[in-house]
Amino acid sequence: MSNLSYLEELLGGIEVEWKALGEIAEYSTIRVDADELDATSFVGVDNLVADKGGRVDAIYLPNTTRVTAYRPGDVLIGNIRPYLKKIWKATSSGGCSGDVLAVRILDKFKSVVDSEFLYYLLSSDRFFSYNMQNAKGAKMPRGDKAAILNYEIPIPCPENPEKSLAIQAEIVRILDAFTELTSELTSELNARKKQYNYYREHLFSFTEAQAEWKTLGDVTKKWYSGGTPTAGNPEYYNGGEIPWLRTQEVKFSDIEQTQVKITLSALKNSSAKWIPANCVIIAISGATAGRSAINKIPLTTNQHCGCLKIDSTKALYRYVYHWVSFNYENIKALGQGARGDLNSSIIKSFKFPLPYANDPEKSLAEQARIAAILDKFDTLTHSISEGLPREIALRNQQYEYYRDLLLSFPKTEEVAT
Secondary structure (H helix, E strand, C coil): CCHHHHHHHHHCCCCEEEEEHHHHEEECCCEEEHHHCCCCCEECHHHECECCCCECCCCCCCCCCEEEEECCCCEEEECECCCCCEEEECCCCEEECCCEEEEEECHHHCCCCCHHHHHHHHCCHHHHHHHHHHCECCCCCECCHHHHHHCEEEEECCCCHHHHHHHHHHHHHHHHHHHHHHHHHHHHHHHHHHHHHHHHHHHCCCCCCCEEEEEHHHHEEEEECCCCCCCCCHHHHCCCCEEEECHHHCCCCEECCCCEEECHHHHHCCCCCCECCCCEEEECCHHHCCCEEEECCCEEECCCEEEEEECCCCCCHHHHHHHHHHCHHHHHCCCECCCCECCHHHHHCCEEEEECCCCHHHHHHHHHHHHHHHHHHHHHHHCCCCCHHHHHHHHHHHHHHHHHHHCCCCCHHHHHC
16 A cells, blocks of 8 residues: 555545635633642753654753643744744643744634644744744744634544544644654663763773873874865865865764865865874864864864874774773863863863773784774764664655655545545
Protein backbone atom coordinates (compact mmCIF):
# COMPACT_ATOMS: atom_id res chain seq x y z
CA MET A 1 0.00 0.00 0.00
CA SER A 2 1.40 3.42 -0.92
CA ASN A 3 1.68 6.18 1.62
CA LEU A 4 -0.98 8.19 -0.18
CA SER A 5 -3.42 5.27 -0.29
CA TYR A 6 -2.94 4.76 3.47
CA LEU A 7 -4.05 8.32 4.10
CA GLU A 8 -6.96 7.87 1.69
CA GLU A 9 -7.99 4.67 3.49
CA LEU A 10 -7.67 6.37 6.87
CA LEU A 11 -9.99 9.13 5.70
CA GLY A 12 -12.24 6.60 3.99
CA GLY A 13 -13.38 9.12 1.40
CA ILE A 14 -15.08 11.22 4.06
CA GLU A 15 -15.33 14.97 4.03
CA VAL A 16 -12.61 17.14 5.55
CA GLU A 17 -13.73 20.54 6.75
CA TRP A 18 -11.24 23.37 7.07
CA LYS A 19 -11.80 25.89 9.82
CA ALA A 20 -9.82 28.92 10.89
CA LEU A 21 -7.97 28.27 14.14
CA GLY A 22 -9.91 31.17 15.66
CA GLU A 23 -13.19 29.30 15.06
CA ILE A 24 -12.17 26.36 17.23
CA ALA A 25 -9.69 27.89 19.67
CA GLU A 26 -8.74 31.12 21.43
CA TYR A 27 -5.81 32.62 23.27
CA SER A 28 -5.79 32.33 27.03
CA THR A 29 -6.68 35.68 28.61
CA ILE A 30 -6.63 34.45 32.19
CA ARG A 31 -3.87 35.85 34.39
CA VAL A 32 -1.95 34.25 37.22
CA ASP A 33 0.20 35.80 39.95
CA ALA A 34 3.89 35.37 39.14
CA ASP A 35 4.73 34.57 42.76
CA GLU A 36 2.62 31.42 42.45
CA LEU A 37 5.00 30.05 39.79
CA ASP A 38 8.28 28.18 40.07
CA ALA A 39 10.81 26.67 37.68
CA THR A 40 8.46 23.83 36.75
CA SER A 41 5.37 25.94 36.08
CA PHE A 42 6.68 29.10 34.38
CA VAL A 43 7.27 28.94 30.63
CA GLY A 44 9.24 31.52 28.66
CA VAL A 45 10.42 31.05 25.09
CA ASP A 46 13.78 29.77 26.35
CA ASN A 47 12.02 26.91 28.12
CA LEU A 48 10.28 25.63 25.00
CA VAL A 49 12.01 22.93 22.95
CA ALA A 50 12.03 23.22 19.15
CA ASP A 51 10.40 20.97 16.56
CA LYS A 52 8.71 18.06 18.34
CA GLY A 53 7.96 20.05 21.44
CA GLY A 54 8.67 19.69 25.11
CA ARG A 55 10.03 22.04 27.71
CA VAL A 56 12.85 22.48 30.19
CA ASP A 57 12.54 24.01 33.63
CA ALA A 58 12.88 27.77 33.88
CA ILE A 59 16.08 29.37 35.08
CA TYR A 60 14.71 32.90 35.25
CA LEU A 61 11.27 33.62 36.65
CA PRO A 62 9.08 36.50 35.42
CA ASN A 63 9.80 40.03 36.57
CA THR A 64 6.16 41.09 36.21
CA THR A 65 3.51 40.58 38.88
CA ARG A 66 0.97 38.77 36.68
CA VAL A 67 1.42 36.63 33.56
CA THR A 68 -0.80 34.67 31.17
CA ALA A 69 -2.11 31.43 32.66
CA TYR A 70 -2.10 28.12 30.82
CA ARG A 71 -3.77 24.85 31.74
CA PRO A 72 -3.52 21.18 30.66
CA GLY A 73 -4.27 20.71 26.97
CA ASP A 74 -3.26 24.22 25.93
CA VAL A 75 -0.78 24.45 23.07
CA LEU A 76 2.03 26.90 23.90
CA ILE A 77 3.73 28.57 20.95
CA GLY A 78 6.91 30.66 20.96
CA ASN A 79 5.91 33.98 19.43
CA ILE A 80 9.16 35.82 18.75
CA ARG A 81 11.89 34.97 16.28
CA PRO A 82 14.01 32.84 16.53
CA TYR A 83 11.60 30.88 18.76
CA LEU A 84 8.67 30.64 16.33
CA LYS A 85 9.24 26.91 15.85
CA LYS A 86 9.12 26.14 19.56
CA ILE A 87 5.90 24.59 20.77
CA TRP A 88 4.61 22.48 23.67
CA LYS A 89 1.32 20.92 24.73
CA ALA A 90 0.82 21.71 28.39
CA THR A 91 0.31 18.76 30.71
CA SER A 92 -0.17 20.88 33.83
CA SER A 93 -1.16 24.39 34.85
CA GLY A 94 1.15 27.39 35.08
CA GLY A 95 1.97 30.75 33.56
CA CYS A 96 3.84 31.93 30.47
CA SER A 97 5.64 35.06 29.36
CA GLY A 98 4.33 37.56 26.83
CA ASP A 99 6.52 35.93 24.15
CA VAL A 100 4.48 32.72 24.43
CA LEU A 101 0.93 32.22 23.16
CA ALA A 102 -1.35 29.80 25.00
CA VAL A 103 -3.85 28.43 22.47
CA ARG A 104 -6.91 26.77 24.03
CA ILE A 105 -9.63 24.75 22.28
CA LEU A 106 -13.08 26.24 22.83
CA ASP A 107 -15.34 24.17 25.06
CA LYS A 108 -17.86 23.50 22.28
CA PHE A 109 -15.13 22.02 20.07
CA LYS A 110 -13.49 19.76 22.64
CA SER A 111 -15.68 16.90 21.44
CA VAL A 112 -14.57 17.55 17.86
CA VAL A 113 -10.85 18.43 18.02
CA ASP A 114 -8.32 16.53 20.11
CA SER A 115 -5.68 18.72 21.76
CA GLU A 116 -2.90 16.27 20.81
CA PHE A 117 -4.05 16.46 17.19
CA LEU A 118 -4.03 20.27 17.33
CA TYR A 119 -0.54 20.20 18.82
CA TYR A 120 0.77 18.18 15.88
CA LEU A 121 -0.97 20.47 13.39
CA LEU A 122 0.67 23.51 14.94
CA SER A 123 4.09 21.87 15.16
CA SER A 124 4.07 21.14 11.42
CA ASP A 125 6.35 22.83 8.91
CA ARG A 126 3.22 24.16 7.19
CA PHE A 127 2.21 26.19 10.23
CA PHE A 128 5.79 27.30 10.88
CA SER A 129 6.10 28.61 7.30
CA TYR A 130 2.75 30.37 7.60
CA ASN A 131 3.77 31.96 10.89
CA MET A 132 7.12 33.10 9.51
CA GLN A 133 5.48 34.67 6.46
CA ASN A 134 3.07 36.66 8.62
CA ALA A 135 5.52 37.66 11.37
CA LYS A 136 5.77 41.39 11.98
CA GLY A 137 8.66 43.52 13.14
CA ALA A 138 12.17 44.30 11.99
CA LYS A 139 14.83 43.22 14.49
CA MET A 140 12.85 40.57 16.40
CA PRO A 141 9.70 39.75 14.38
CA ARG A 142 6.70 38.40 16.27
CA GLY A 143 3.99 36.11 15.03
CA ASP A 144 0.88 38.00 14.01
CA LYS A 145 -1.72 36.92 16.58
CA ALA A 146 -4.63 37.77 14.29
CA ALA A 147 -3.06 35.95 11.34
CA ILE A 148 -2.40 32.88 13.47
CA LEU A 149 -6.10 32.68 14.30
CA ASN A 150 -6.83 32.75 10.55
CA TYR A 151 -4.64 29.67 9.97
CA GLU A 152 -6.83 26.88 8.61
CA ILE A 153 -7.17 23.65 10.58
CA PRO A 154 -8.49 20.42 8.92
CA ILE A 155 -11.25 18.55 10.76
CA PRO A 156 -11.92 15.09 9.32
CA CYS A 157 -15.52 13.87 9.26
CA PRO A 158 -16.93 16.99 10.99
CA GLU A 159 -20.50 15.63 11.02
CA ASN A 160 -19.43 12.52 12.94
CA PRO A 161 -17.39 13.62 15.98
CA GLU A 162 -16.81 10.06 17.16
CA LYS A 163 -15.29 9.01 13.85
CA SER A 164 -13.42 12.30 13.59
CA LEU A 165 -11.77 11.79 16.98
CA ALA A 166 -10.92 8.18 16.05
CA ILE A 167 -9.10 9.37 12.92
CA GLN A 168 -7.31 12.07 14.88
CA ALA A 169 -6.34 9.55 17.56
CA GLU A 170 -4.85 7.19 14.95
CA ILE A 171 -2.73 9.99 13.50
CA VAL A 172 -1.61 10.99 16.99
CA ARG A 173 -0.78 7.36 17.81
CA ILE A 174 1.50 7.03 14.78
CA LEU A 175 3.28 10.32 15.42
CA ASP A 176 3.60 9.57 19.13
CA ALA A 177 5.36 6.32 18.23
CA PHE A 178 8.00 8.25 16.27
CA THR A 179 8.33 10.80 19.07
CA GLU A 180 8.77 8.05 21.67
CA LEU A 181 11.46 6.33 19.59
CA THR A 182 13.40 9.55 19.21
CA SER A 183 13.00 10.25 22.92
CA GLU A 184 14.42 6.83 23.73
CA LEU A 185 17.39 7.41 21.42
CA THR A 186 17.97 10.83 22.97
CA SER A 187 17.92 9.32 26.46
CA GLU A 188 20.38 6.69 25.30
CA LEU A 189 22.61 9.40 23.86
CA ASN A 190 22.56 11.37 27.11
CA ALA A 191 23.44 8.22 29.06
CA ARG A 192 26.35 7.50 26.71
CA LYS A 193 27.61 11.08 27.04
CA LYS A 194 27.68 10.71 30.82
CA GLN A 195 29.49 7.40 30.43
CA TYR A 196 31.93 9.02 27.99
CA ASN A 197 32.71 11.84 30.42
CA TYR A 198 33.20 9.34 33.26
CA TYR A 199 35.69 7.20 31.32
CA ARG A 200 37.48 10.23 29.91
CA GLU A 201 38.05 11.59 33.40
CA HIS A 202 39.12 8.15 34.63
CA LEU A 203 41.54 7.57 31.75
CA PHE A 204 43.23 10.92 32.30
CA SER A 205 43.63 10.39 36.06
CA PHE A 206 47.31 9.39 36.21
CA THR A 207 49.41 8.77 39.29
CA GLU A 208 52.83 10.41 39.53
CA ALA A 209 54.45 7.10 38.59
CA GLN A 210 52.27 6.72 35.47
CA ALA A 211 52.73 10.12 33.82
CA GLU A 212 54.98 13.14 33.72
CA TRP A 213 53.55 16.61 33.26
CA LYS A 214 54.81 18.34 30.14
CA THR A 215 53.39 21.22 28.10
CA LEU A 216 51.67 21.03 24.74
CA GLY A 217 54.68 22.89 23.38
CA ASP A 218 56.93 20.00 24.43
CA VAL A 219 55.18 17.65 22.00
CA THR A 220 54.51 20.15 19.19
CA LYS A 221 56.69 20.22 16.09
CA LYS A 222 55.13 23.34 14.60
CA TRP A 223 52.43 25.92 15.33
CA TYR A 224 50.35 27.15 12.41
CA SER A 225 47.98 30.08 12.20
CA GLY A 226 46.04 31.42 9.25
CA GLY A 227 44.47 34.44 7.61
CA THR A 228 41.38 35.70 5.83
CA PRO A 229 41.55 36.65 2.15
CA THR A 230 39.87 40.01 1.48
CA ALA A 231 36.14 39.48 1.86
CA GLY A 232 34.05 40.29 -1.20
CA ASN A 233 36.90 39.80 -3.68
CA PRO A 234 35.53 37.26 -6.18
CA GLU A 235 39.04 36.43 -7.35
CA TYR A 236 39.72 34.92 -3.93
CA TYR A 237 36.56 32.83 -3.57
CA ASN A 238 34.75 32.12 -6.85
CA GLY A 239 35.66 28.68 -8.14
CA GLY A 240 38.04 28.09 -5.25
CA GLU A 241 39.05 24.51 -4.45
CA ILE A 242 41.30 25.05 -1.43
CA PRO A 243 39.50 24.20 1.85
CA TRP A 244 39.41 27.21 4.19
CA LEU A 245 38.35 26.63 7.80
CA ARG A 246 36.54 29.13 10.02
CA THR A 247 36.27 28.86 13.79
CA GLN A 248 32.50 28.19 13.72
CA GLU A 249 33.36 24.85 12.10
CA VAL A 250 35.65 23.84 14.97
CA LYS A 251 33.24 21.66 16.95
CA PHE A 252 35.11 18.87 18.76
CA SER A 253 35.13 16.60 15.72
CA ASP A 254 37.11 15.41 12.73
CA ILE A 255 37.00 17.86 9.83
CA GLU A 256 36.64 16.19 6.42
CA GLN A 257 35.59 19.28 4.47
CA THR A 258 35.01 23.01 4.92
CA GLN A 259 32.01 25.16 4.09
CA VAL A 260 34.14 27.73 2.25
CA LYS A 261 36.88 27.24 -0.33
CA ILE A 262 39.40 29.78 -1.58
CA THR A 263 41.47 30.14 -4.74
CA LEU A 264 45.21 29.87 -5.31
CA SER A 265 45.28 33.66 -5.73
CA ALA A 266 43.76 34.05 -2.25
CA LEU A 267 46.43 31.78 -0.82
CA LYS A 268 49.19 33.83 -2.44
CA ASN A 269 47.81 37.19 -1.36
CA SER A 270 46.82 36.57 2.25
CA SER A 271 48.20 35.11 5.46
CA ALA A 272 46.32 31.87 4.86
CA LYS A 273 48.68 28.93 4.43
CA TRP A 274 48.50 25.19 3.89
CA ILE A 275 48.23 23.19 7.07
CA PRO A 276 48.99 19.45 6.93
CA ALA A 277 46.39 16.87 7.86
CA ASN A 278 46.05 15.53 11.41
CA CYS A 279 46.81 18.71 13.31
CA VAL A 280 45.10 19.53 16.58
CA ILE A 281 43.16 22.70 15.78
CA ILE A 282 42.07 25.06 18.56
CA ALA A 283 39.85 28.10 18.11
CA ILE A 284 41.67 31.02 19.72
CA SER A 285 39.30 33.96 19.46
CA GLY A 286 35.89 35.10 20.61
CA ALA A 287 32.92 32.93 21.50
CA THR A 288 34.47 29.78 20.02
CA ALA A 289 37.80 30.10 21.87
CA GLY A 290 38.98 26.80 23.32
CA ARG A 291 36.98 24.53 21.01
CA SER A 292 39.06 21.91 19.23
CA ALA A 293 39.04 19.61 16.20
CA ILE A 294 41.28 17.49 13.99
CA ASN A 295 41.67 18.20 10.28
CA LYS A 296 41.64 14.93 8.36
CA ILE A 297 42.53 16.77 5.17
CA PRO A 298 45.16 19.39 4.34
CA LEU A 299 43.49 22.80 4.55
CA THR A 300 43.88 26.49 5.28
CA THR A 301 42.28 28.42 8.15
CA ASN A 302 41.38 31.93 9.17
CA GLN A 303 43.50 33.81 11.70
CA HIS A 304 41.30 32.70 14.59
CA CYS A 305 42.49 29.08 14.43
CA GLY A 306 45.67 27.80 16.01
CA CYS A 307 47.01 24.48 14.74
CA LEU A 308 49.41 22.13 16.53
CA LYS A 309 51.43 19.68 14.44
CA ILE A 310 52.25 17.01 17.00
CA ASP A 311 55.65 15.29 17.10
CA SER A 312 54.64 11.67 16.50
CA THR A 313 57.79 10.36 18.21
CA LYS A 314 56.58 11.90 21.48
CA ALA A 315 52.79 11.92 21.38
CA LEU A 316 49.84 10.81 19.28
CA TYR A 317 47.75 13.62 17.86
CA ARG A 318 44.49 11.87 18.78
CA TYR A 319 45.61 11.51 22.37
CA VAL A 320 46.52 15.21 22.47
CA TYR A 321 43.18 16.11 20.88
CA HIS A 322 41.23 14.18 23.51
CA TRP A 323 43.19 15.90 26.28
CA VAL A 324 42.58 19.35 24.78
CA SER A 325 38.89 18.56 24.26
CA PHE A 326 38.61 17.31 27.84
CA ASN A 327 40.12 20.60 29.05
CA TYR A 328 37.97 22.91 26.94
CA GLU A 329 36.70 24.94 29.90
CA ASN A 330 40.17 25.22 31.44
CA ILE A 331 41.72 26.40 28.18
CA LYS A 332 38.86 28.82 27.47
CA ALA A 333 39.31 30.35 30.94
CA LEU A 334 42.86 31.40 29.98
CA GLY A 335 41.56 33.79 27.33
CA GLN A 336 42.64 37.42 27.56
CA GLY A 337 40.93 40.73 26.86
CA ALA A 338 37.28 41.50 26.28
CA ARG A 339 37.00 38.73 23.65
CA GLY A 340 38.77 36.11 25.74
CA ASP A 341 41.40 35.55 23.05
CA LEU A 342 44.04 32.83 23.25
CA ASN A 343 47.43 32.74 21.54
CA SER A 344 50.26 30.34 20.74
CA SER A 345 52.08 31.04 24.03
CA ILE A 346 49.01 30.27 26.12
CA ILE A 347 48.20 27.09 24.20
CA LYS A 348 51.75 25.75 24.07
CA SER A 349 52.23 26.42 27.79
CA PHE A 350 49.18 24.40 28.76
CA LYS A 351 50.04 21.40 30.95
CA PHE A 352 49.81 17.96 29.41
CA PRO A 353 50.19 14.47 30.99
CA LEU A 354 52.61 12.23 29.08
CA PRO A 355 52.25 8.61 30.25
CA TYR A 356 55.47 6.69 30.85
CA ALA A 357 57.53 9.61 29.57
CA ASN A 358 60.83 7.76 30.08
CA ASP A 359 59.75 4.86 27.85
CA PRO A 360 58.67 6.25 24.44
CA GLU A 361 57.44 2.90 23.14
CA LYS A 362 55.32 2.20 26.22
CA SER A 363 54.13 5.81 26.25
CA LEU A 364 52.85 5.69 22.66
CA ALA A 365 51.17 2.35 23.29
CA GLU A 366 49.33 3.73 26.33
CA GLN A 367 48.33 6.85 24.43
CA ALA A 368 46.99 4.66 21.60
CA ARG A 369 44.96 2.59 24.07
CA ILE A 370 43.39 5.65 25.68
CA ALA A 371 42.71 7.35 22.33
CA ALA A 372 41.07 4.21 20.92
CA ILE A 373 38.63 3.98 23.84
CA LEU A 374 37.75 7.66 23.66
CA ASP A 375 37.43 7.51 19.86
CA LYS A 376 34.72 4.86 20.22
CA PHE A 377 32.78 6.97 22.70
CA ASP A 378 33.31 10.03 20.54
CA THR A 379 31.89 8.27 17.50
CA LEU A 380 28.91 6.95 19.43
CA THR A 381 28.01 10.29 21.00
CA HIS A 382 28.99 12.84 18.35
CA SER A 383 29.30 11.31 14.88
CA ILE A 384 26.57 12.41 12.46
CA SER A 385 27.58 9.64 10.07
CA GLU A 386 27.90 6.64 12.40
CA GLY A 387 26.76 7.30 15.97
CA LEU A 388 23.55 7.93 17.87
CA PRO A 389 23.24 11.52 16.51
CA ARG A 390 22.89 9.99 13.05
CA GLU A 391 20.15 7.63 14.25
CA ILE A 392 18.32 10.51 15.91
CA ALA A 393 18.62 12.63 12.74
CA LEU A 394 17.21 9.78 10.64
CA ARG A 395 14.31 9.25 13.04
CA ASN A 396 13.60 12.99 12.96
CA GLN A 397 13.51 12.92 9.17
CA GLN A 398 11.19 9.93 9.24
CA TYR A 399 8.95 11.62 11.80
CA GLU A 400 8.76 14.84 9.78
CA TYR A 401 7.97 12.92 6.60
CA TYR A 402 5.07 11.01 8.15
CA ARG A 403 3.88 14.05 10.10
CA ASP A 404 3.60 16.06 6.89
CA LEU A 405 2.02 13.10 5.10
CA LEU A 406 -0.57 12.36 7.78
CA LEU A 407 -1.48 16.02 8.15
CA SER A 408 -1.77 16.67 4.40
CA PHE A 409 -5.54 16.56 4.30
CA PRO A 410 -7.22 17.20 0.97
CA LYS A 411 -9.65 20.03 0.47
CA THR A 412 -13.31 19.07 0.09
CA GLU A 413 -13.26 19.27 -3.69
CA GLU A 414 -10.17 17.03 -3.81
CA VAL A 415 -11.98 14.32 -1.82
CA ALA A 416 -14.97 14.53 -4.10
CA THR A 417 -12.90 13.90 -7.22
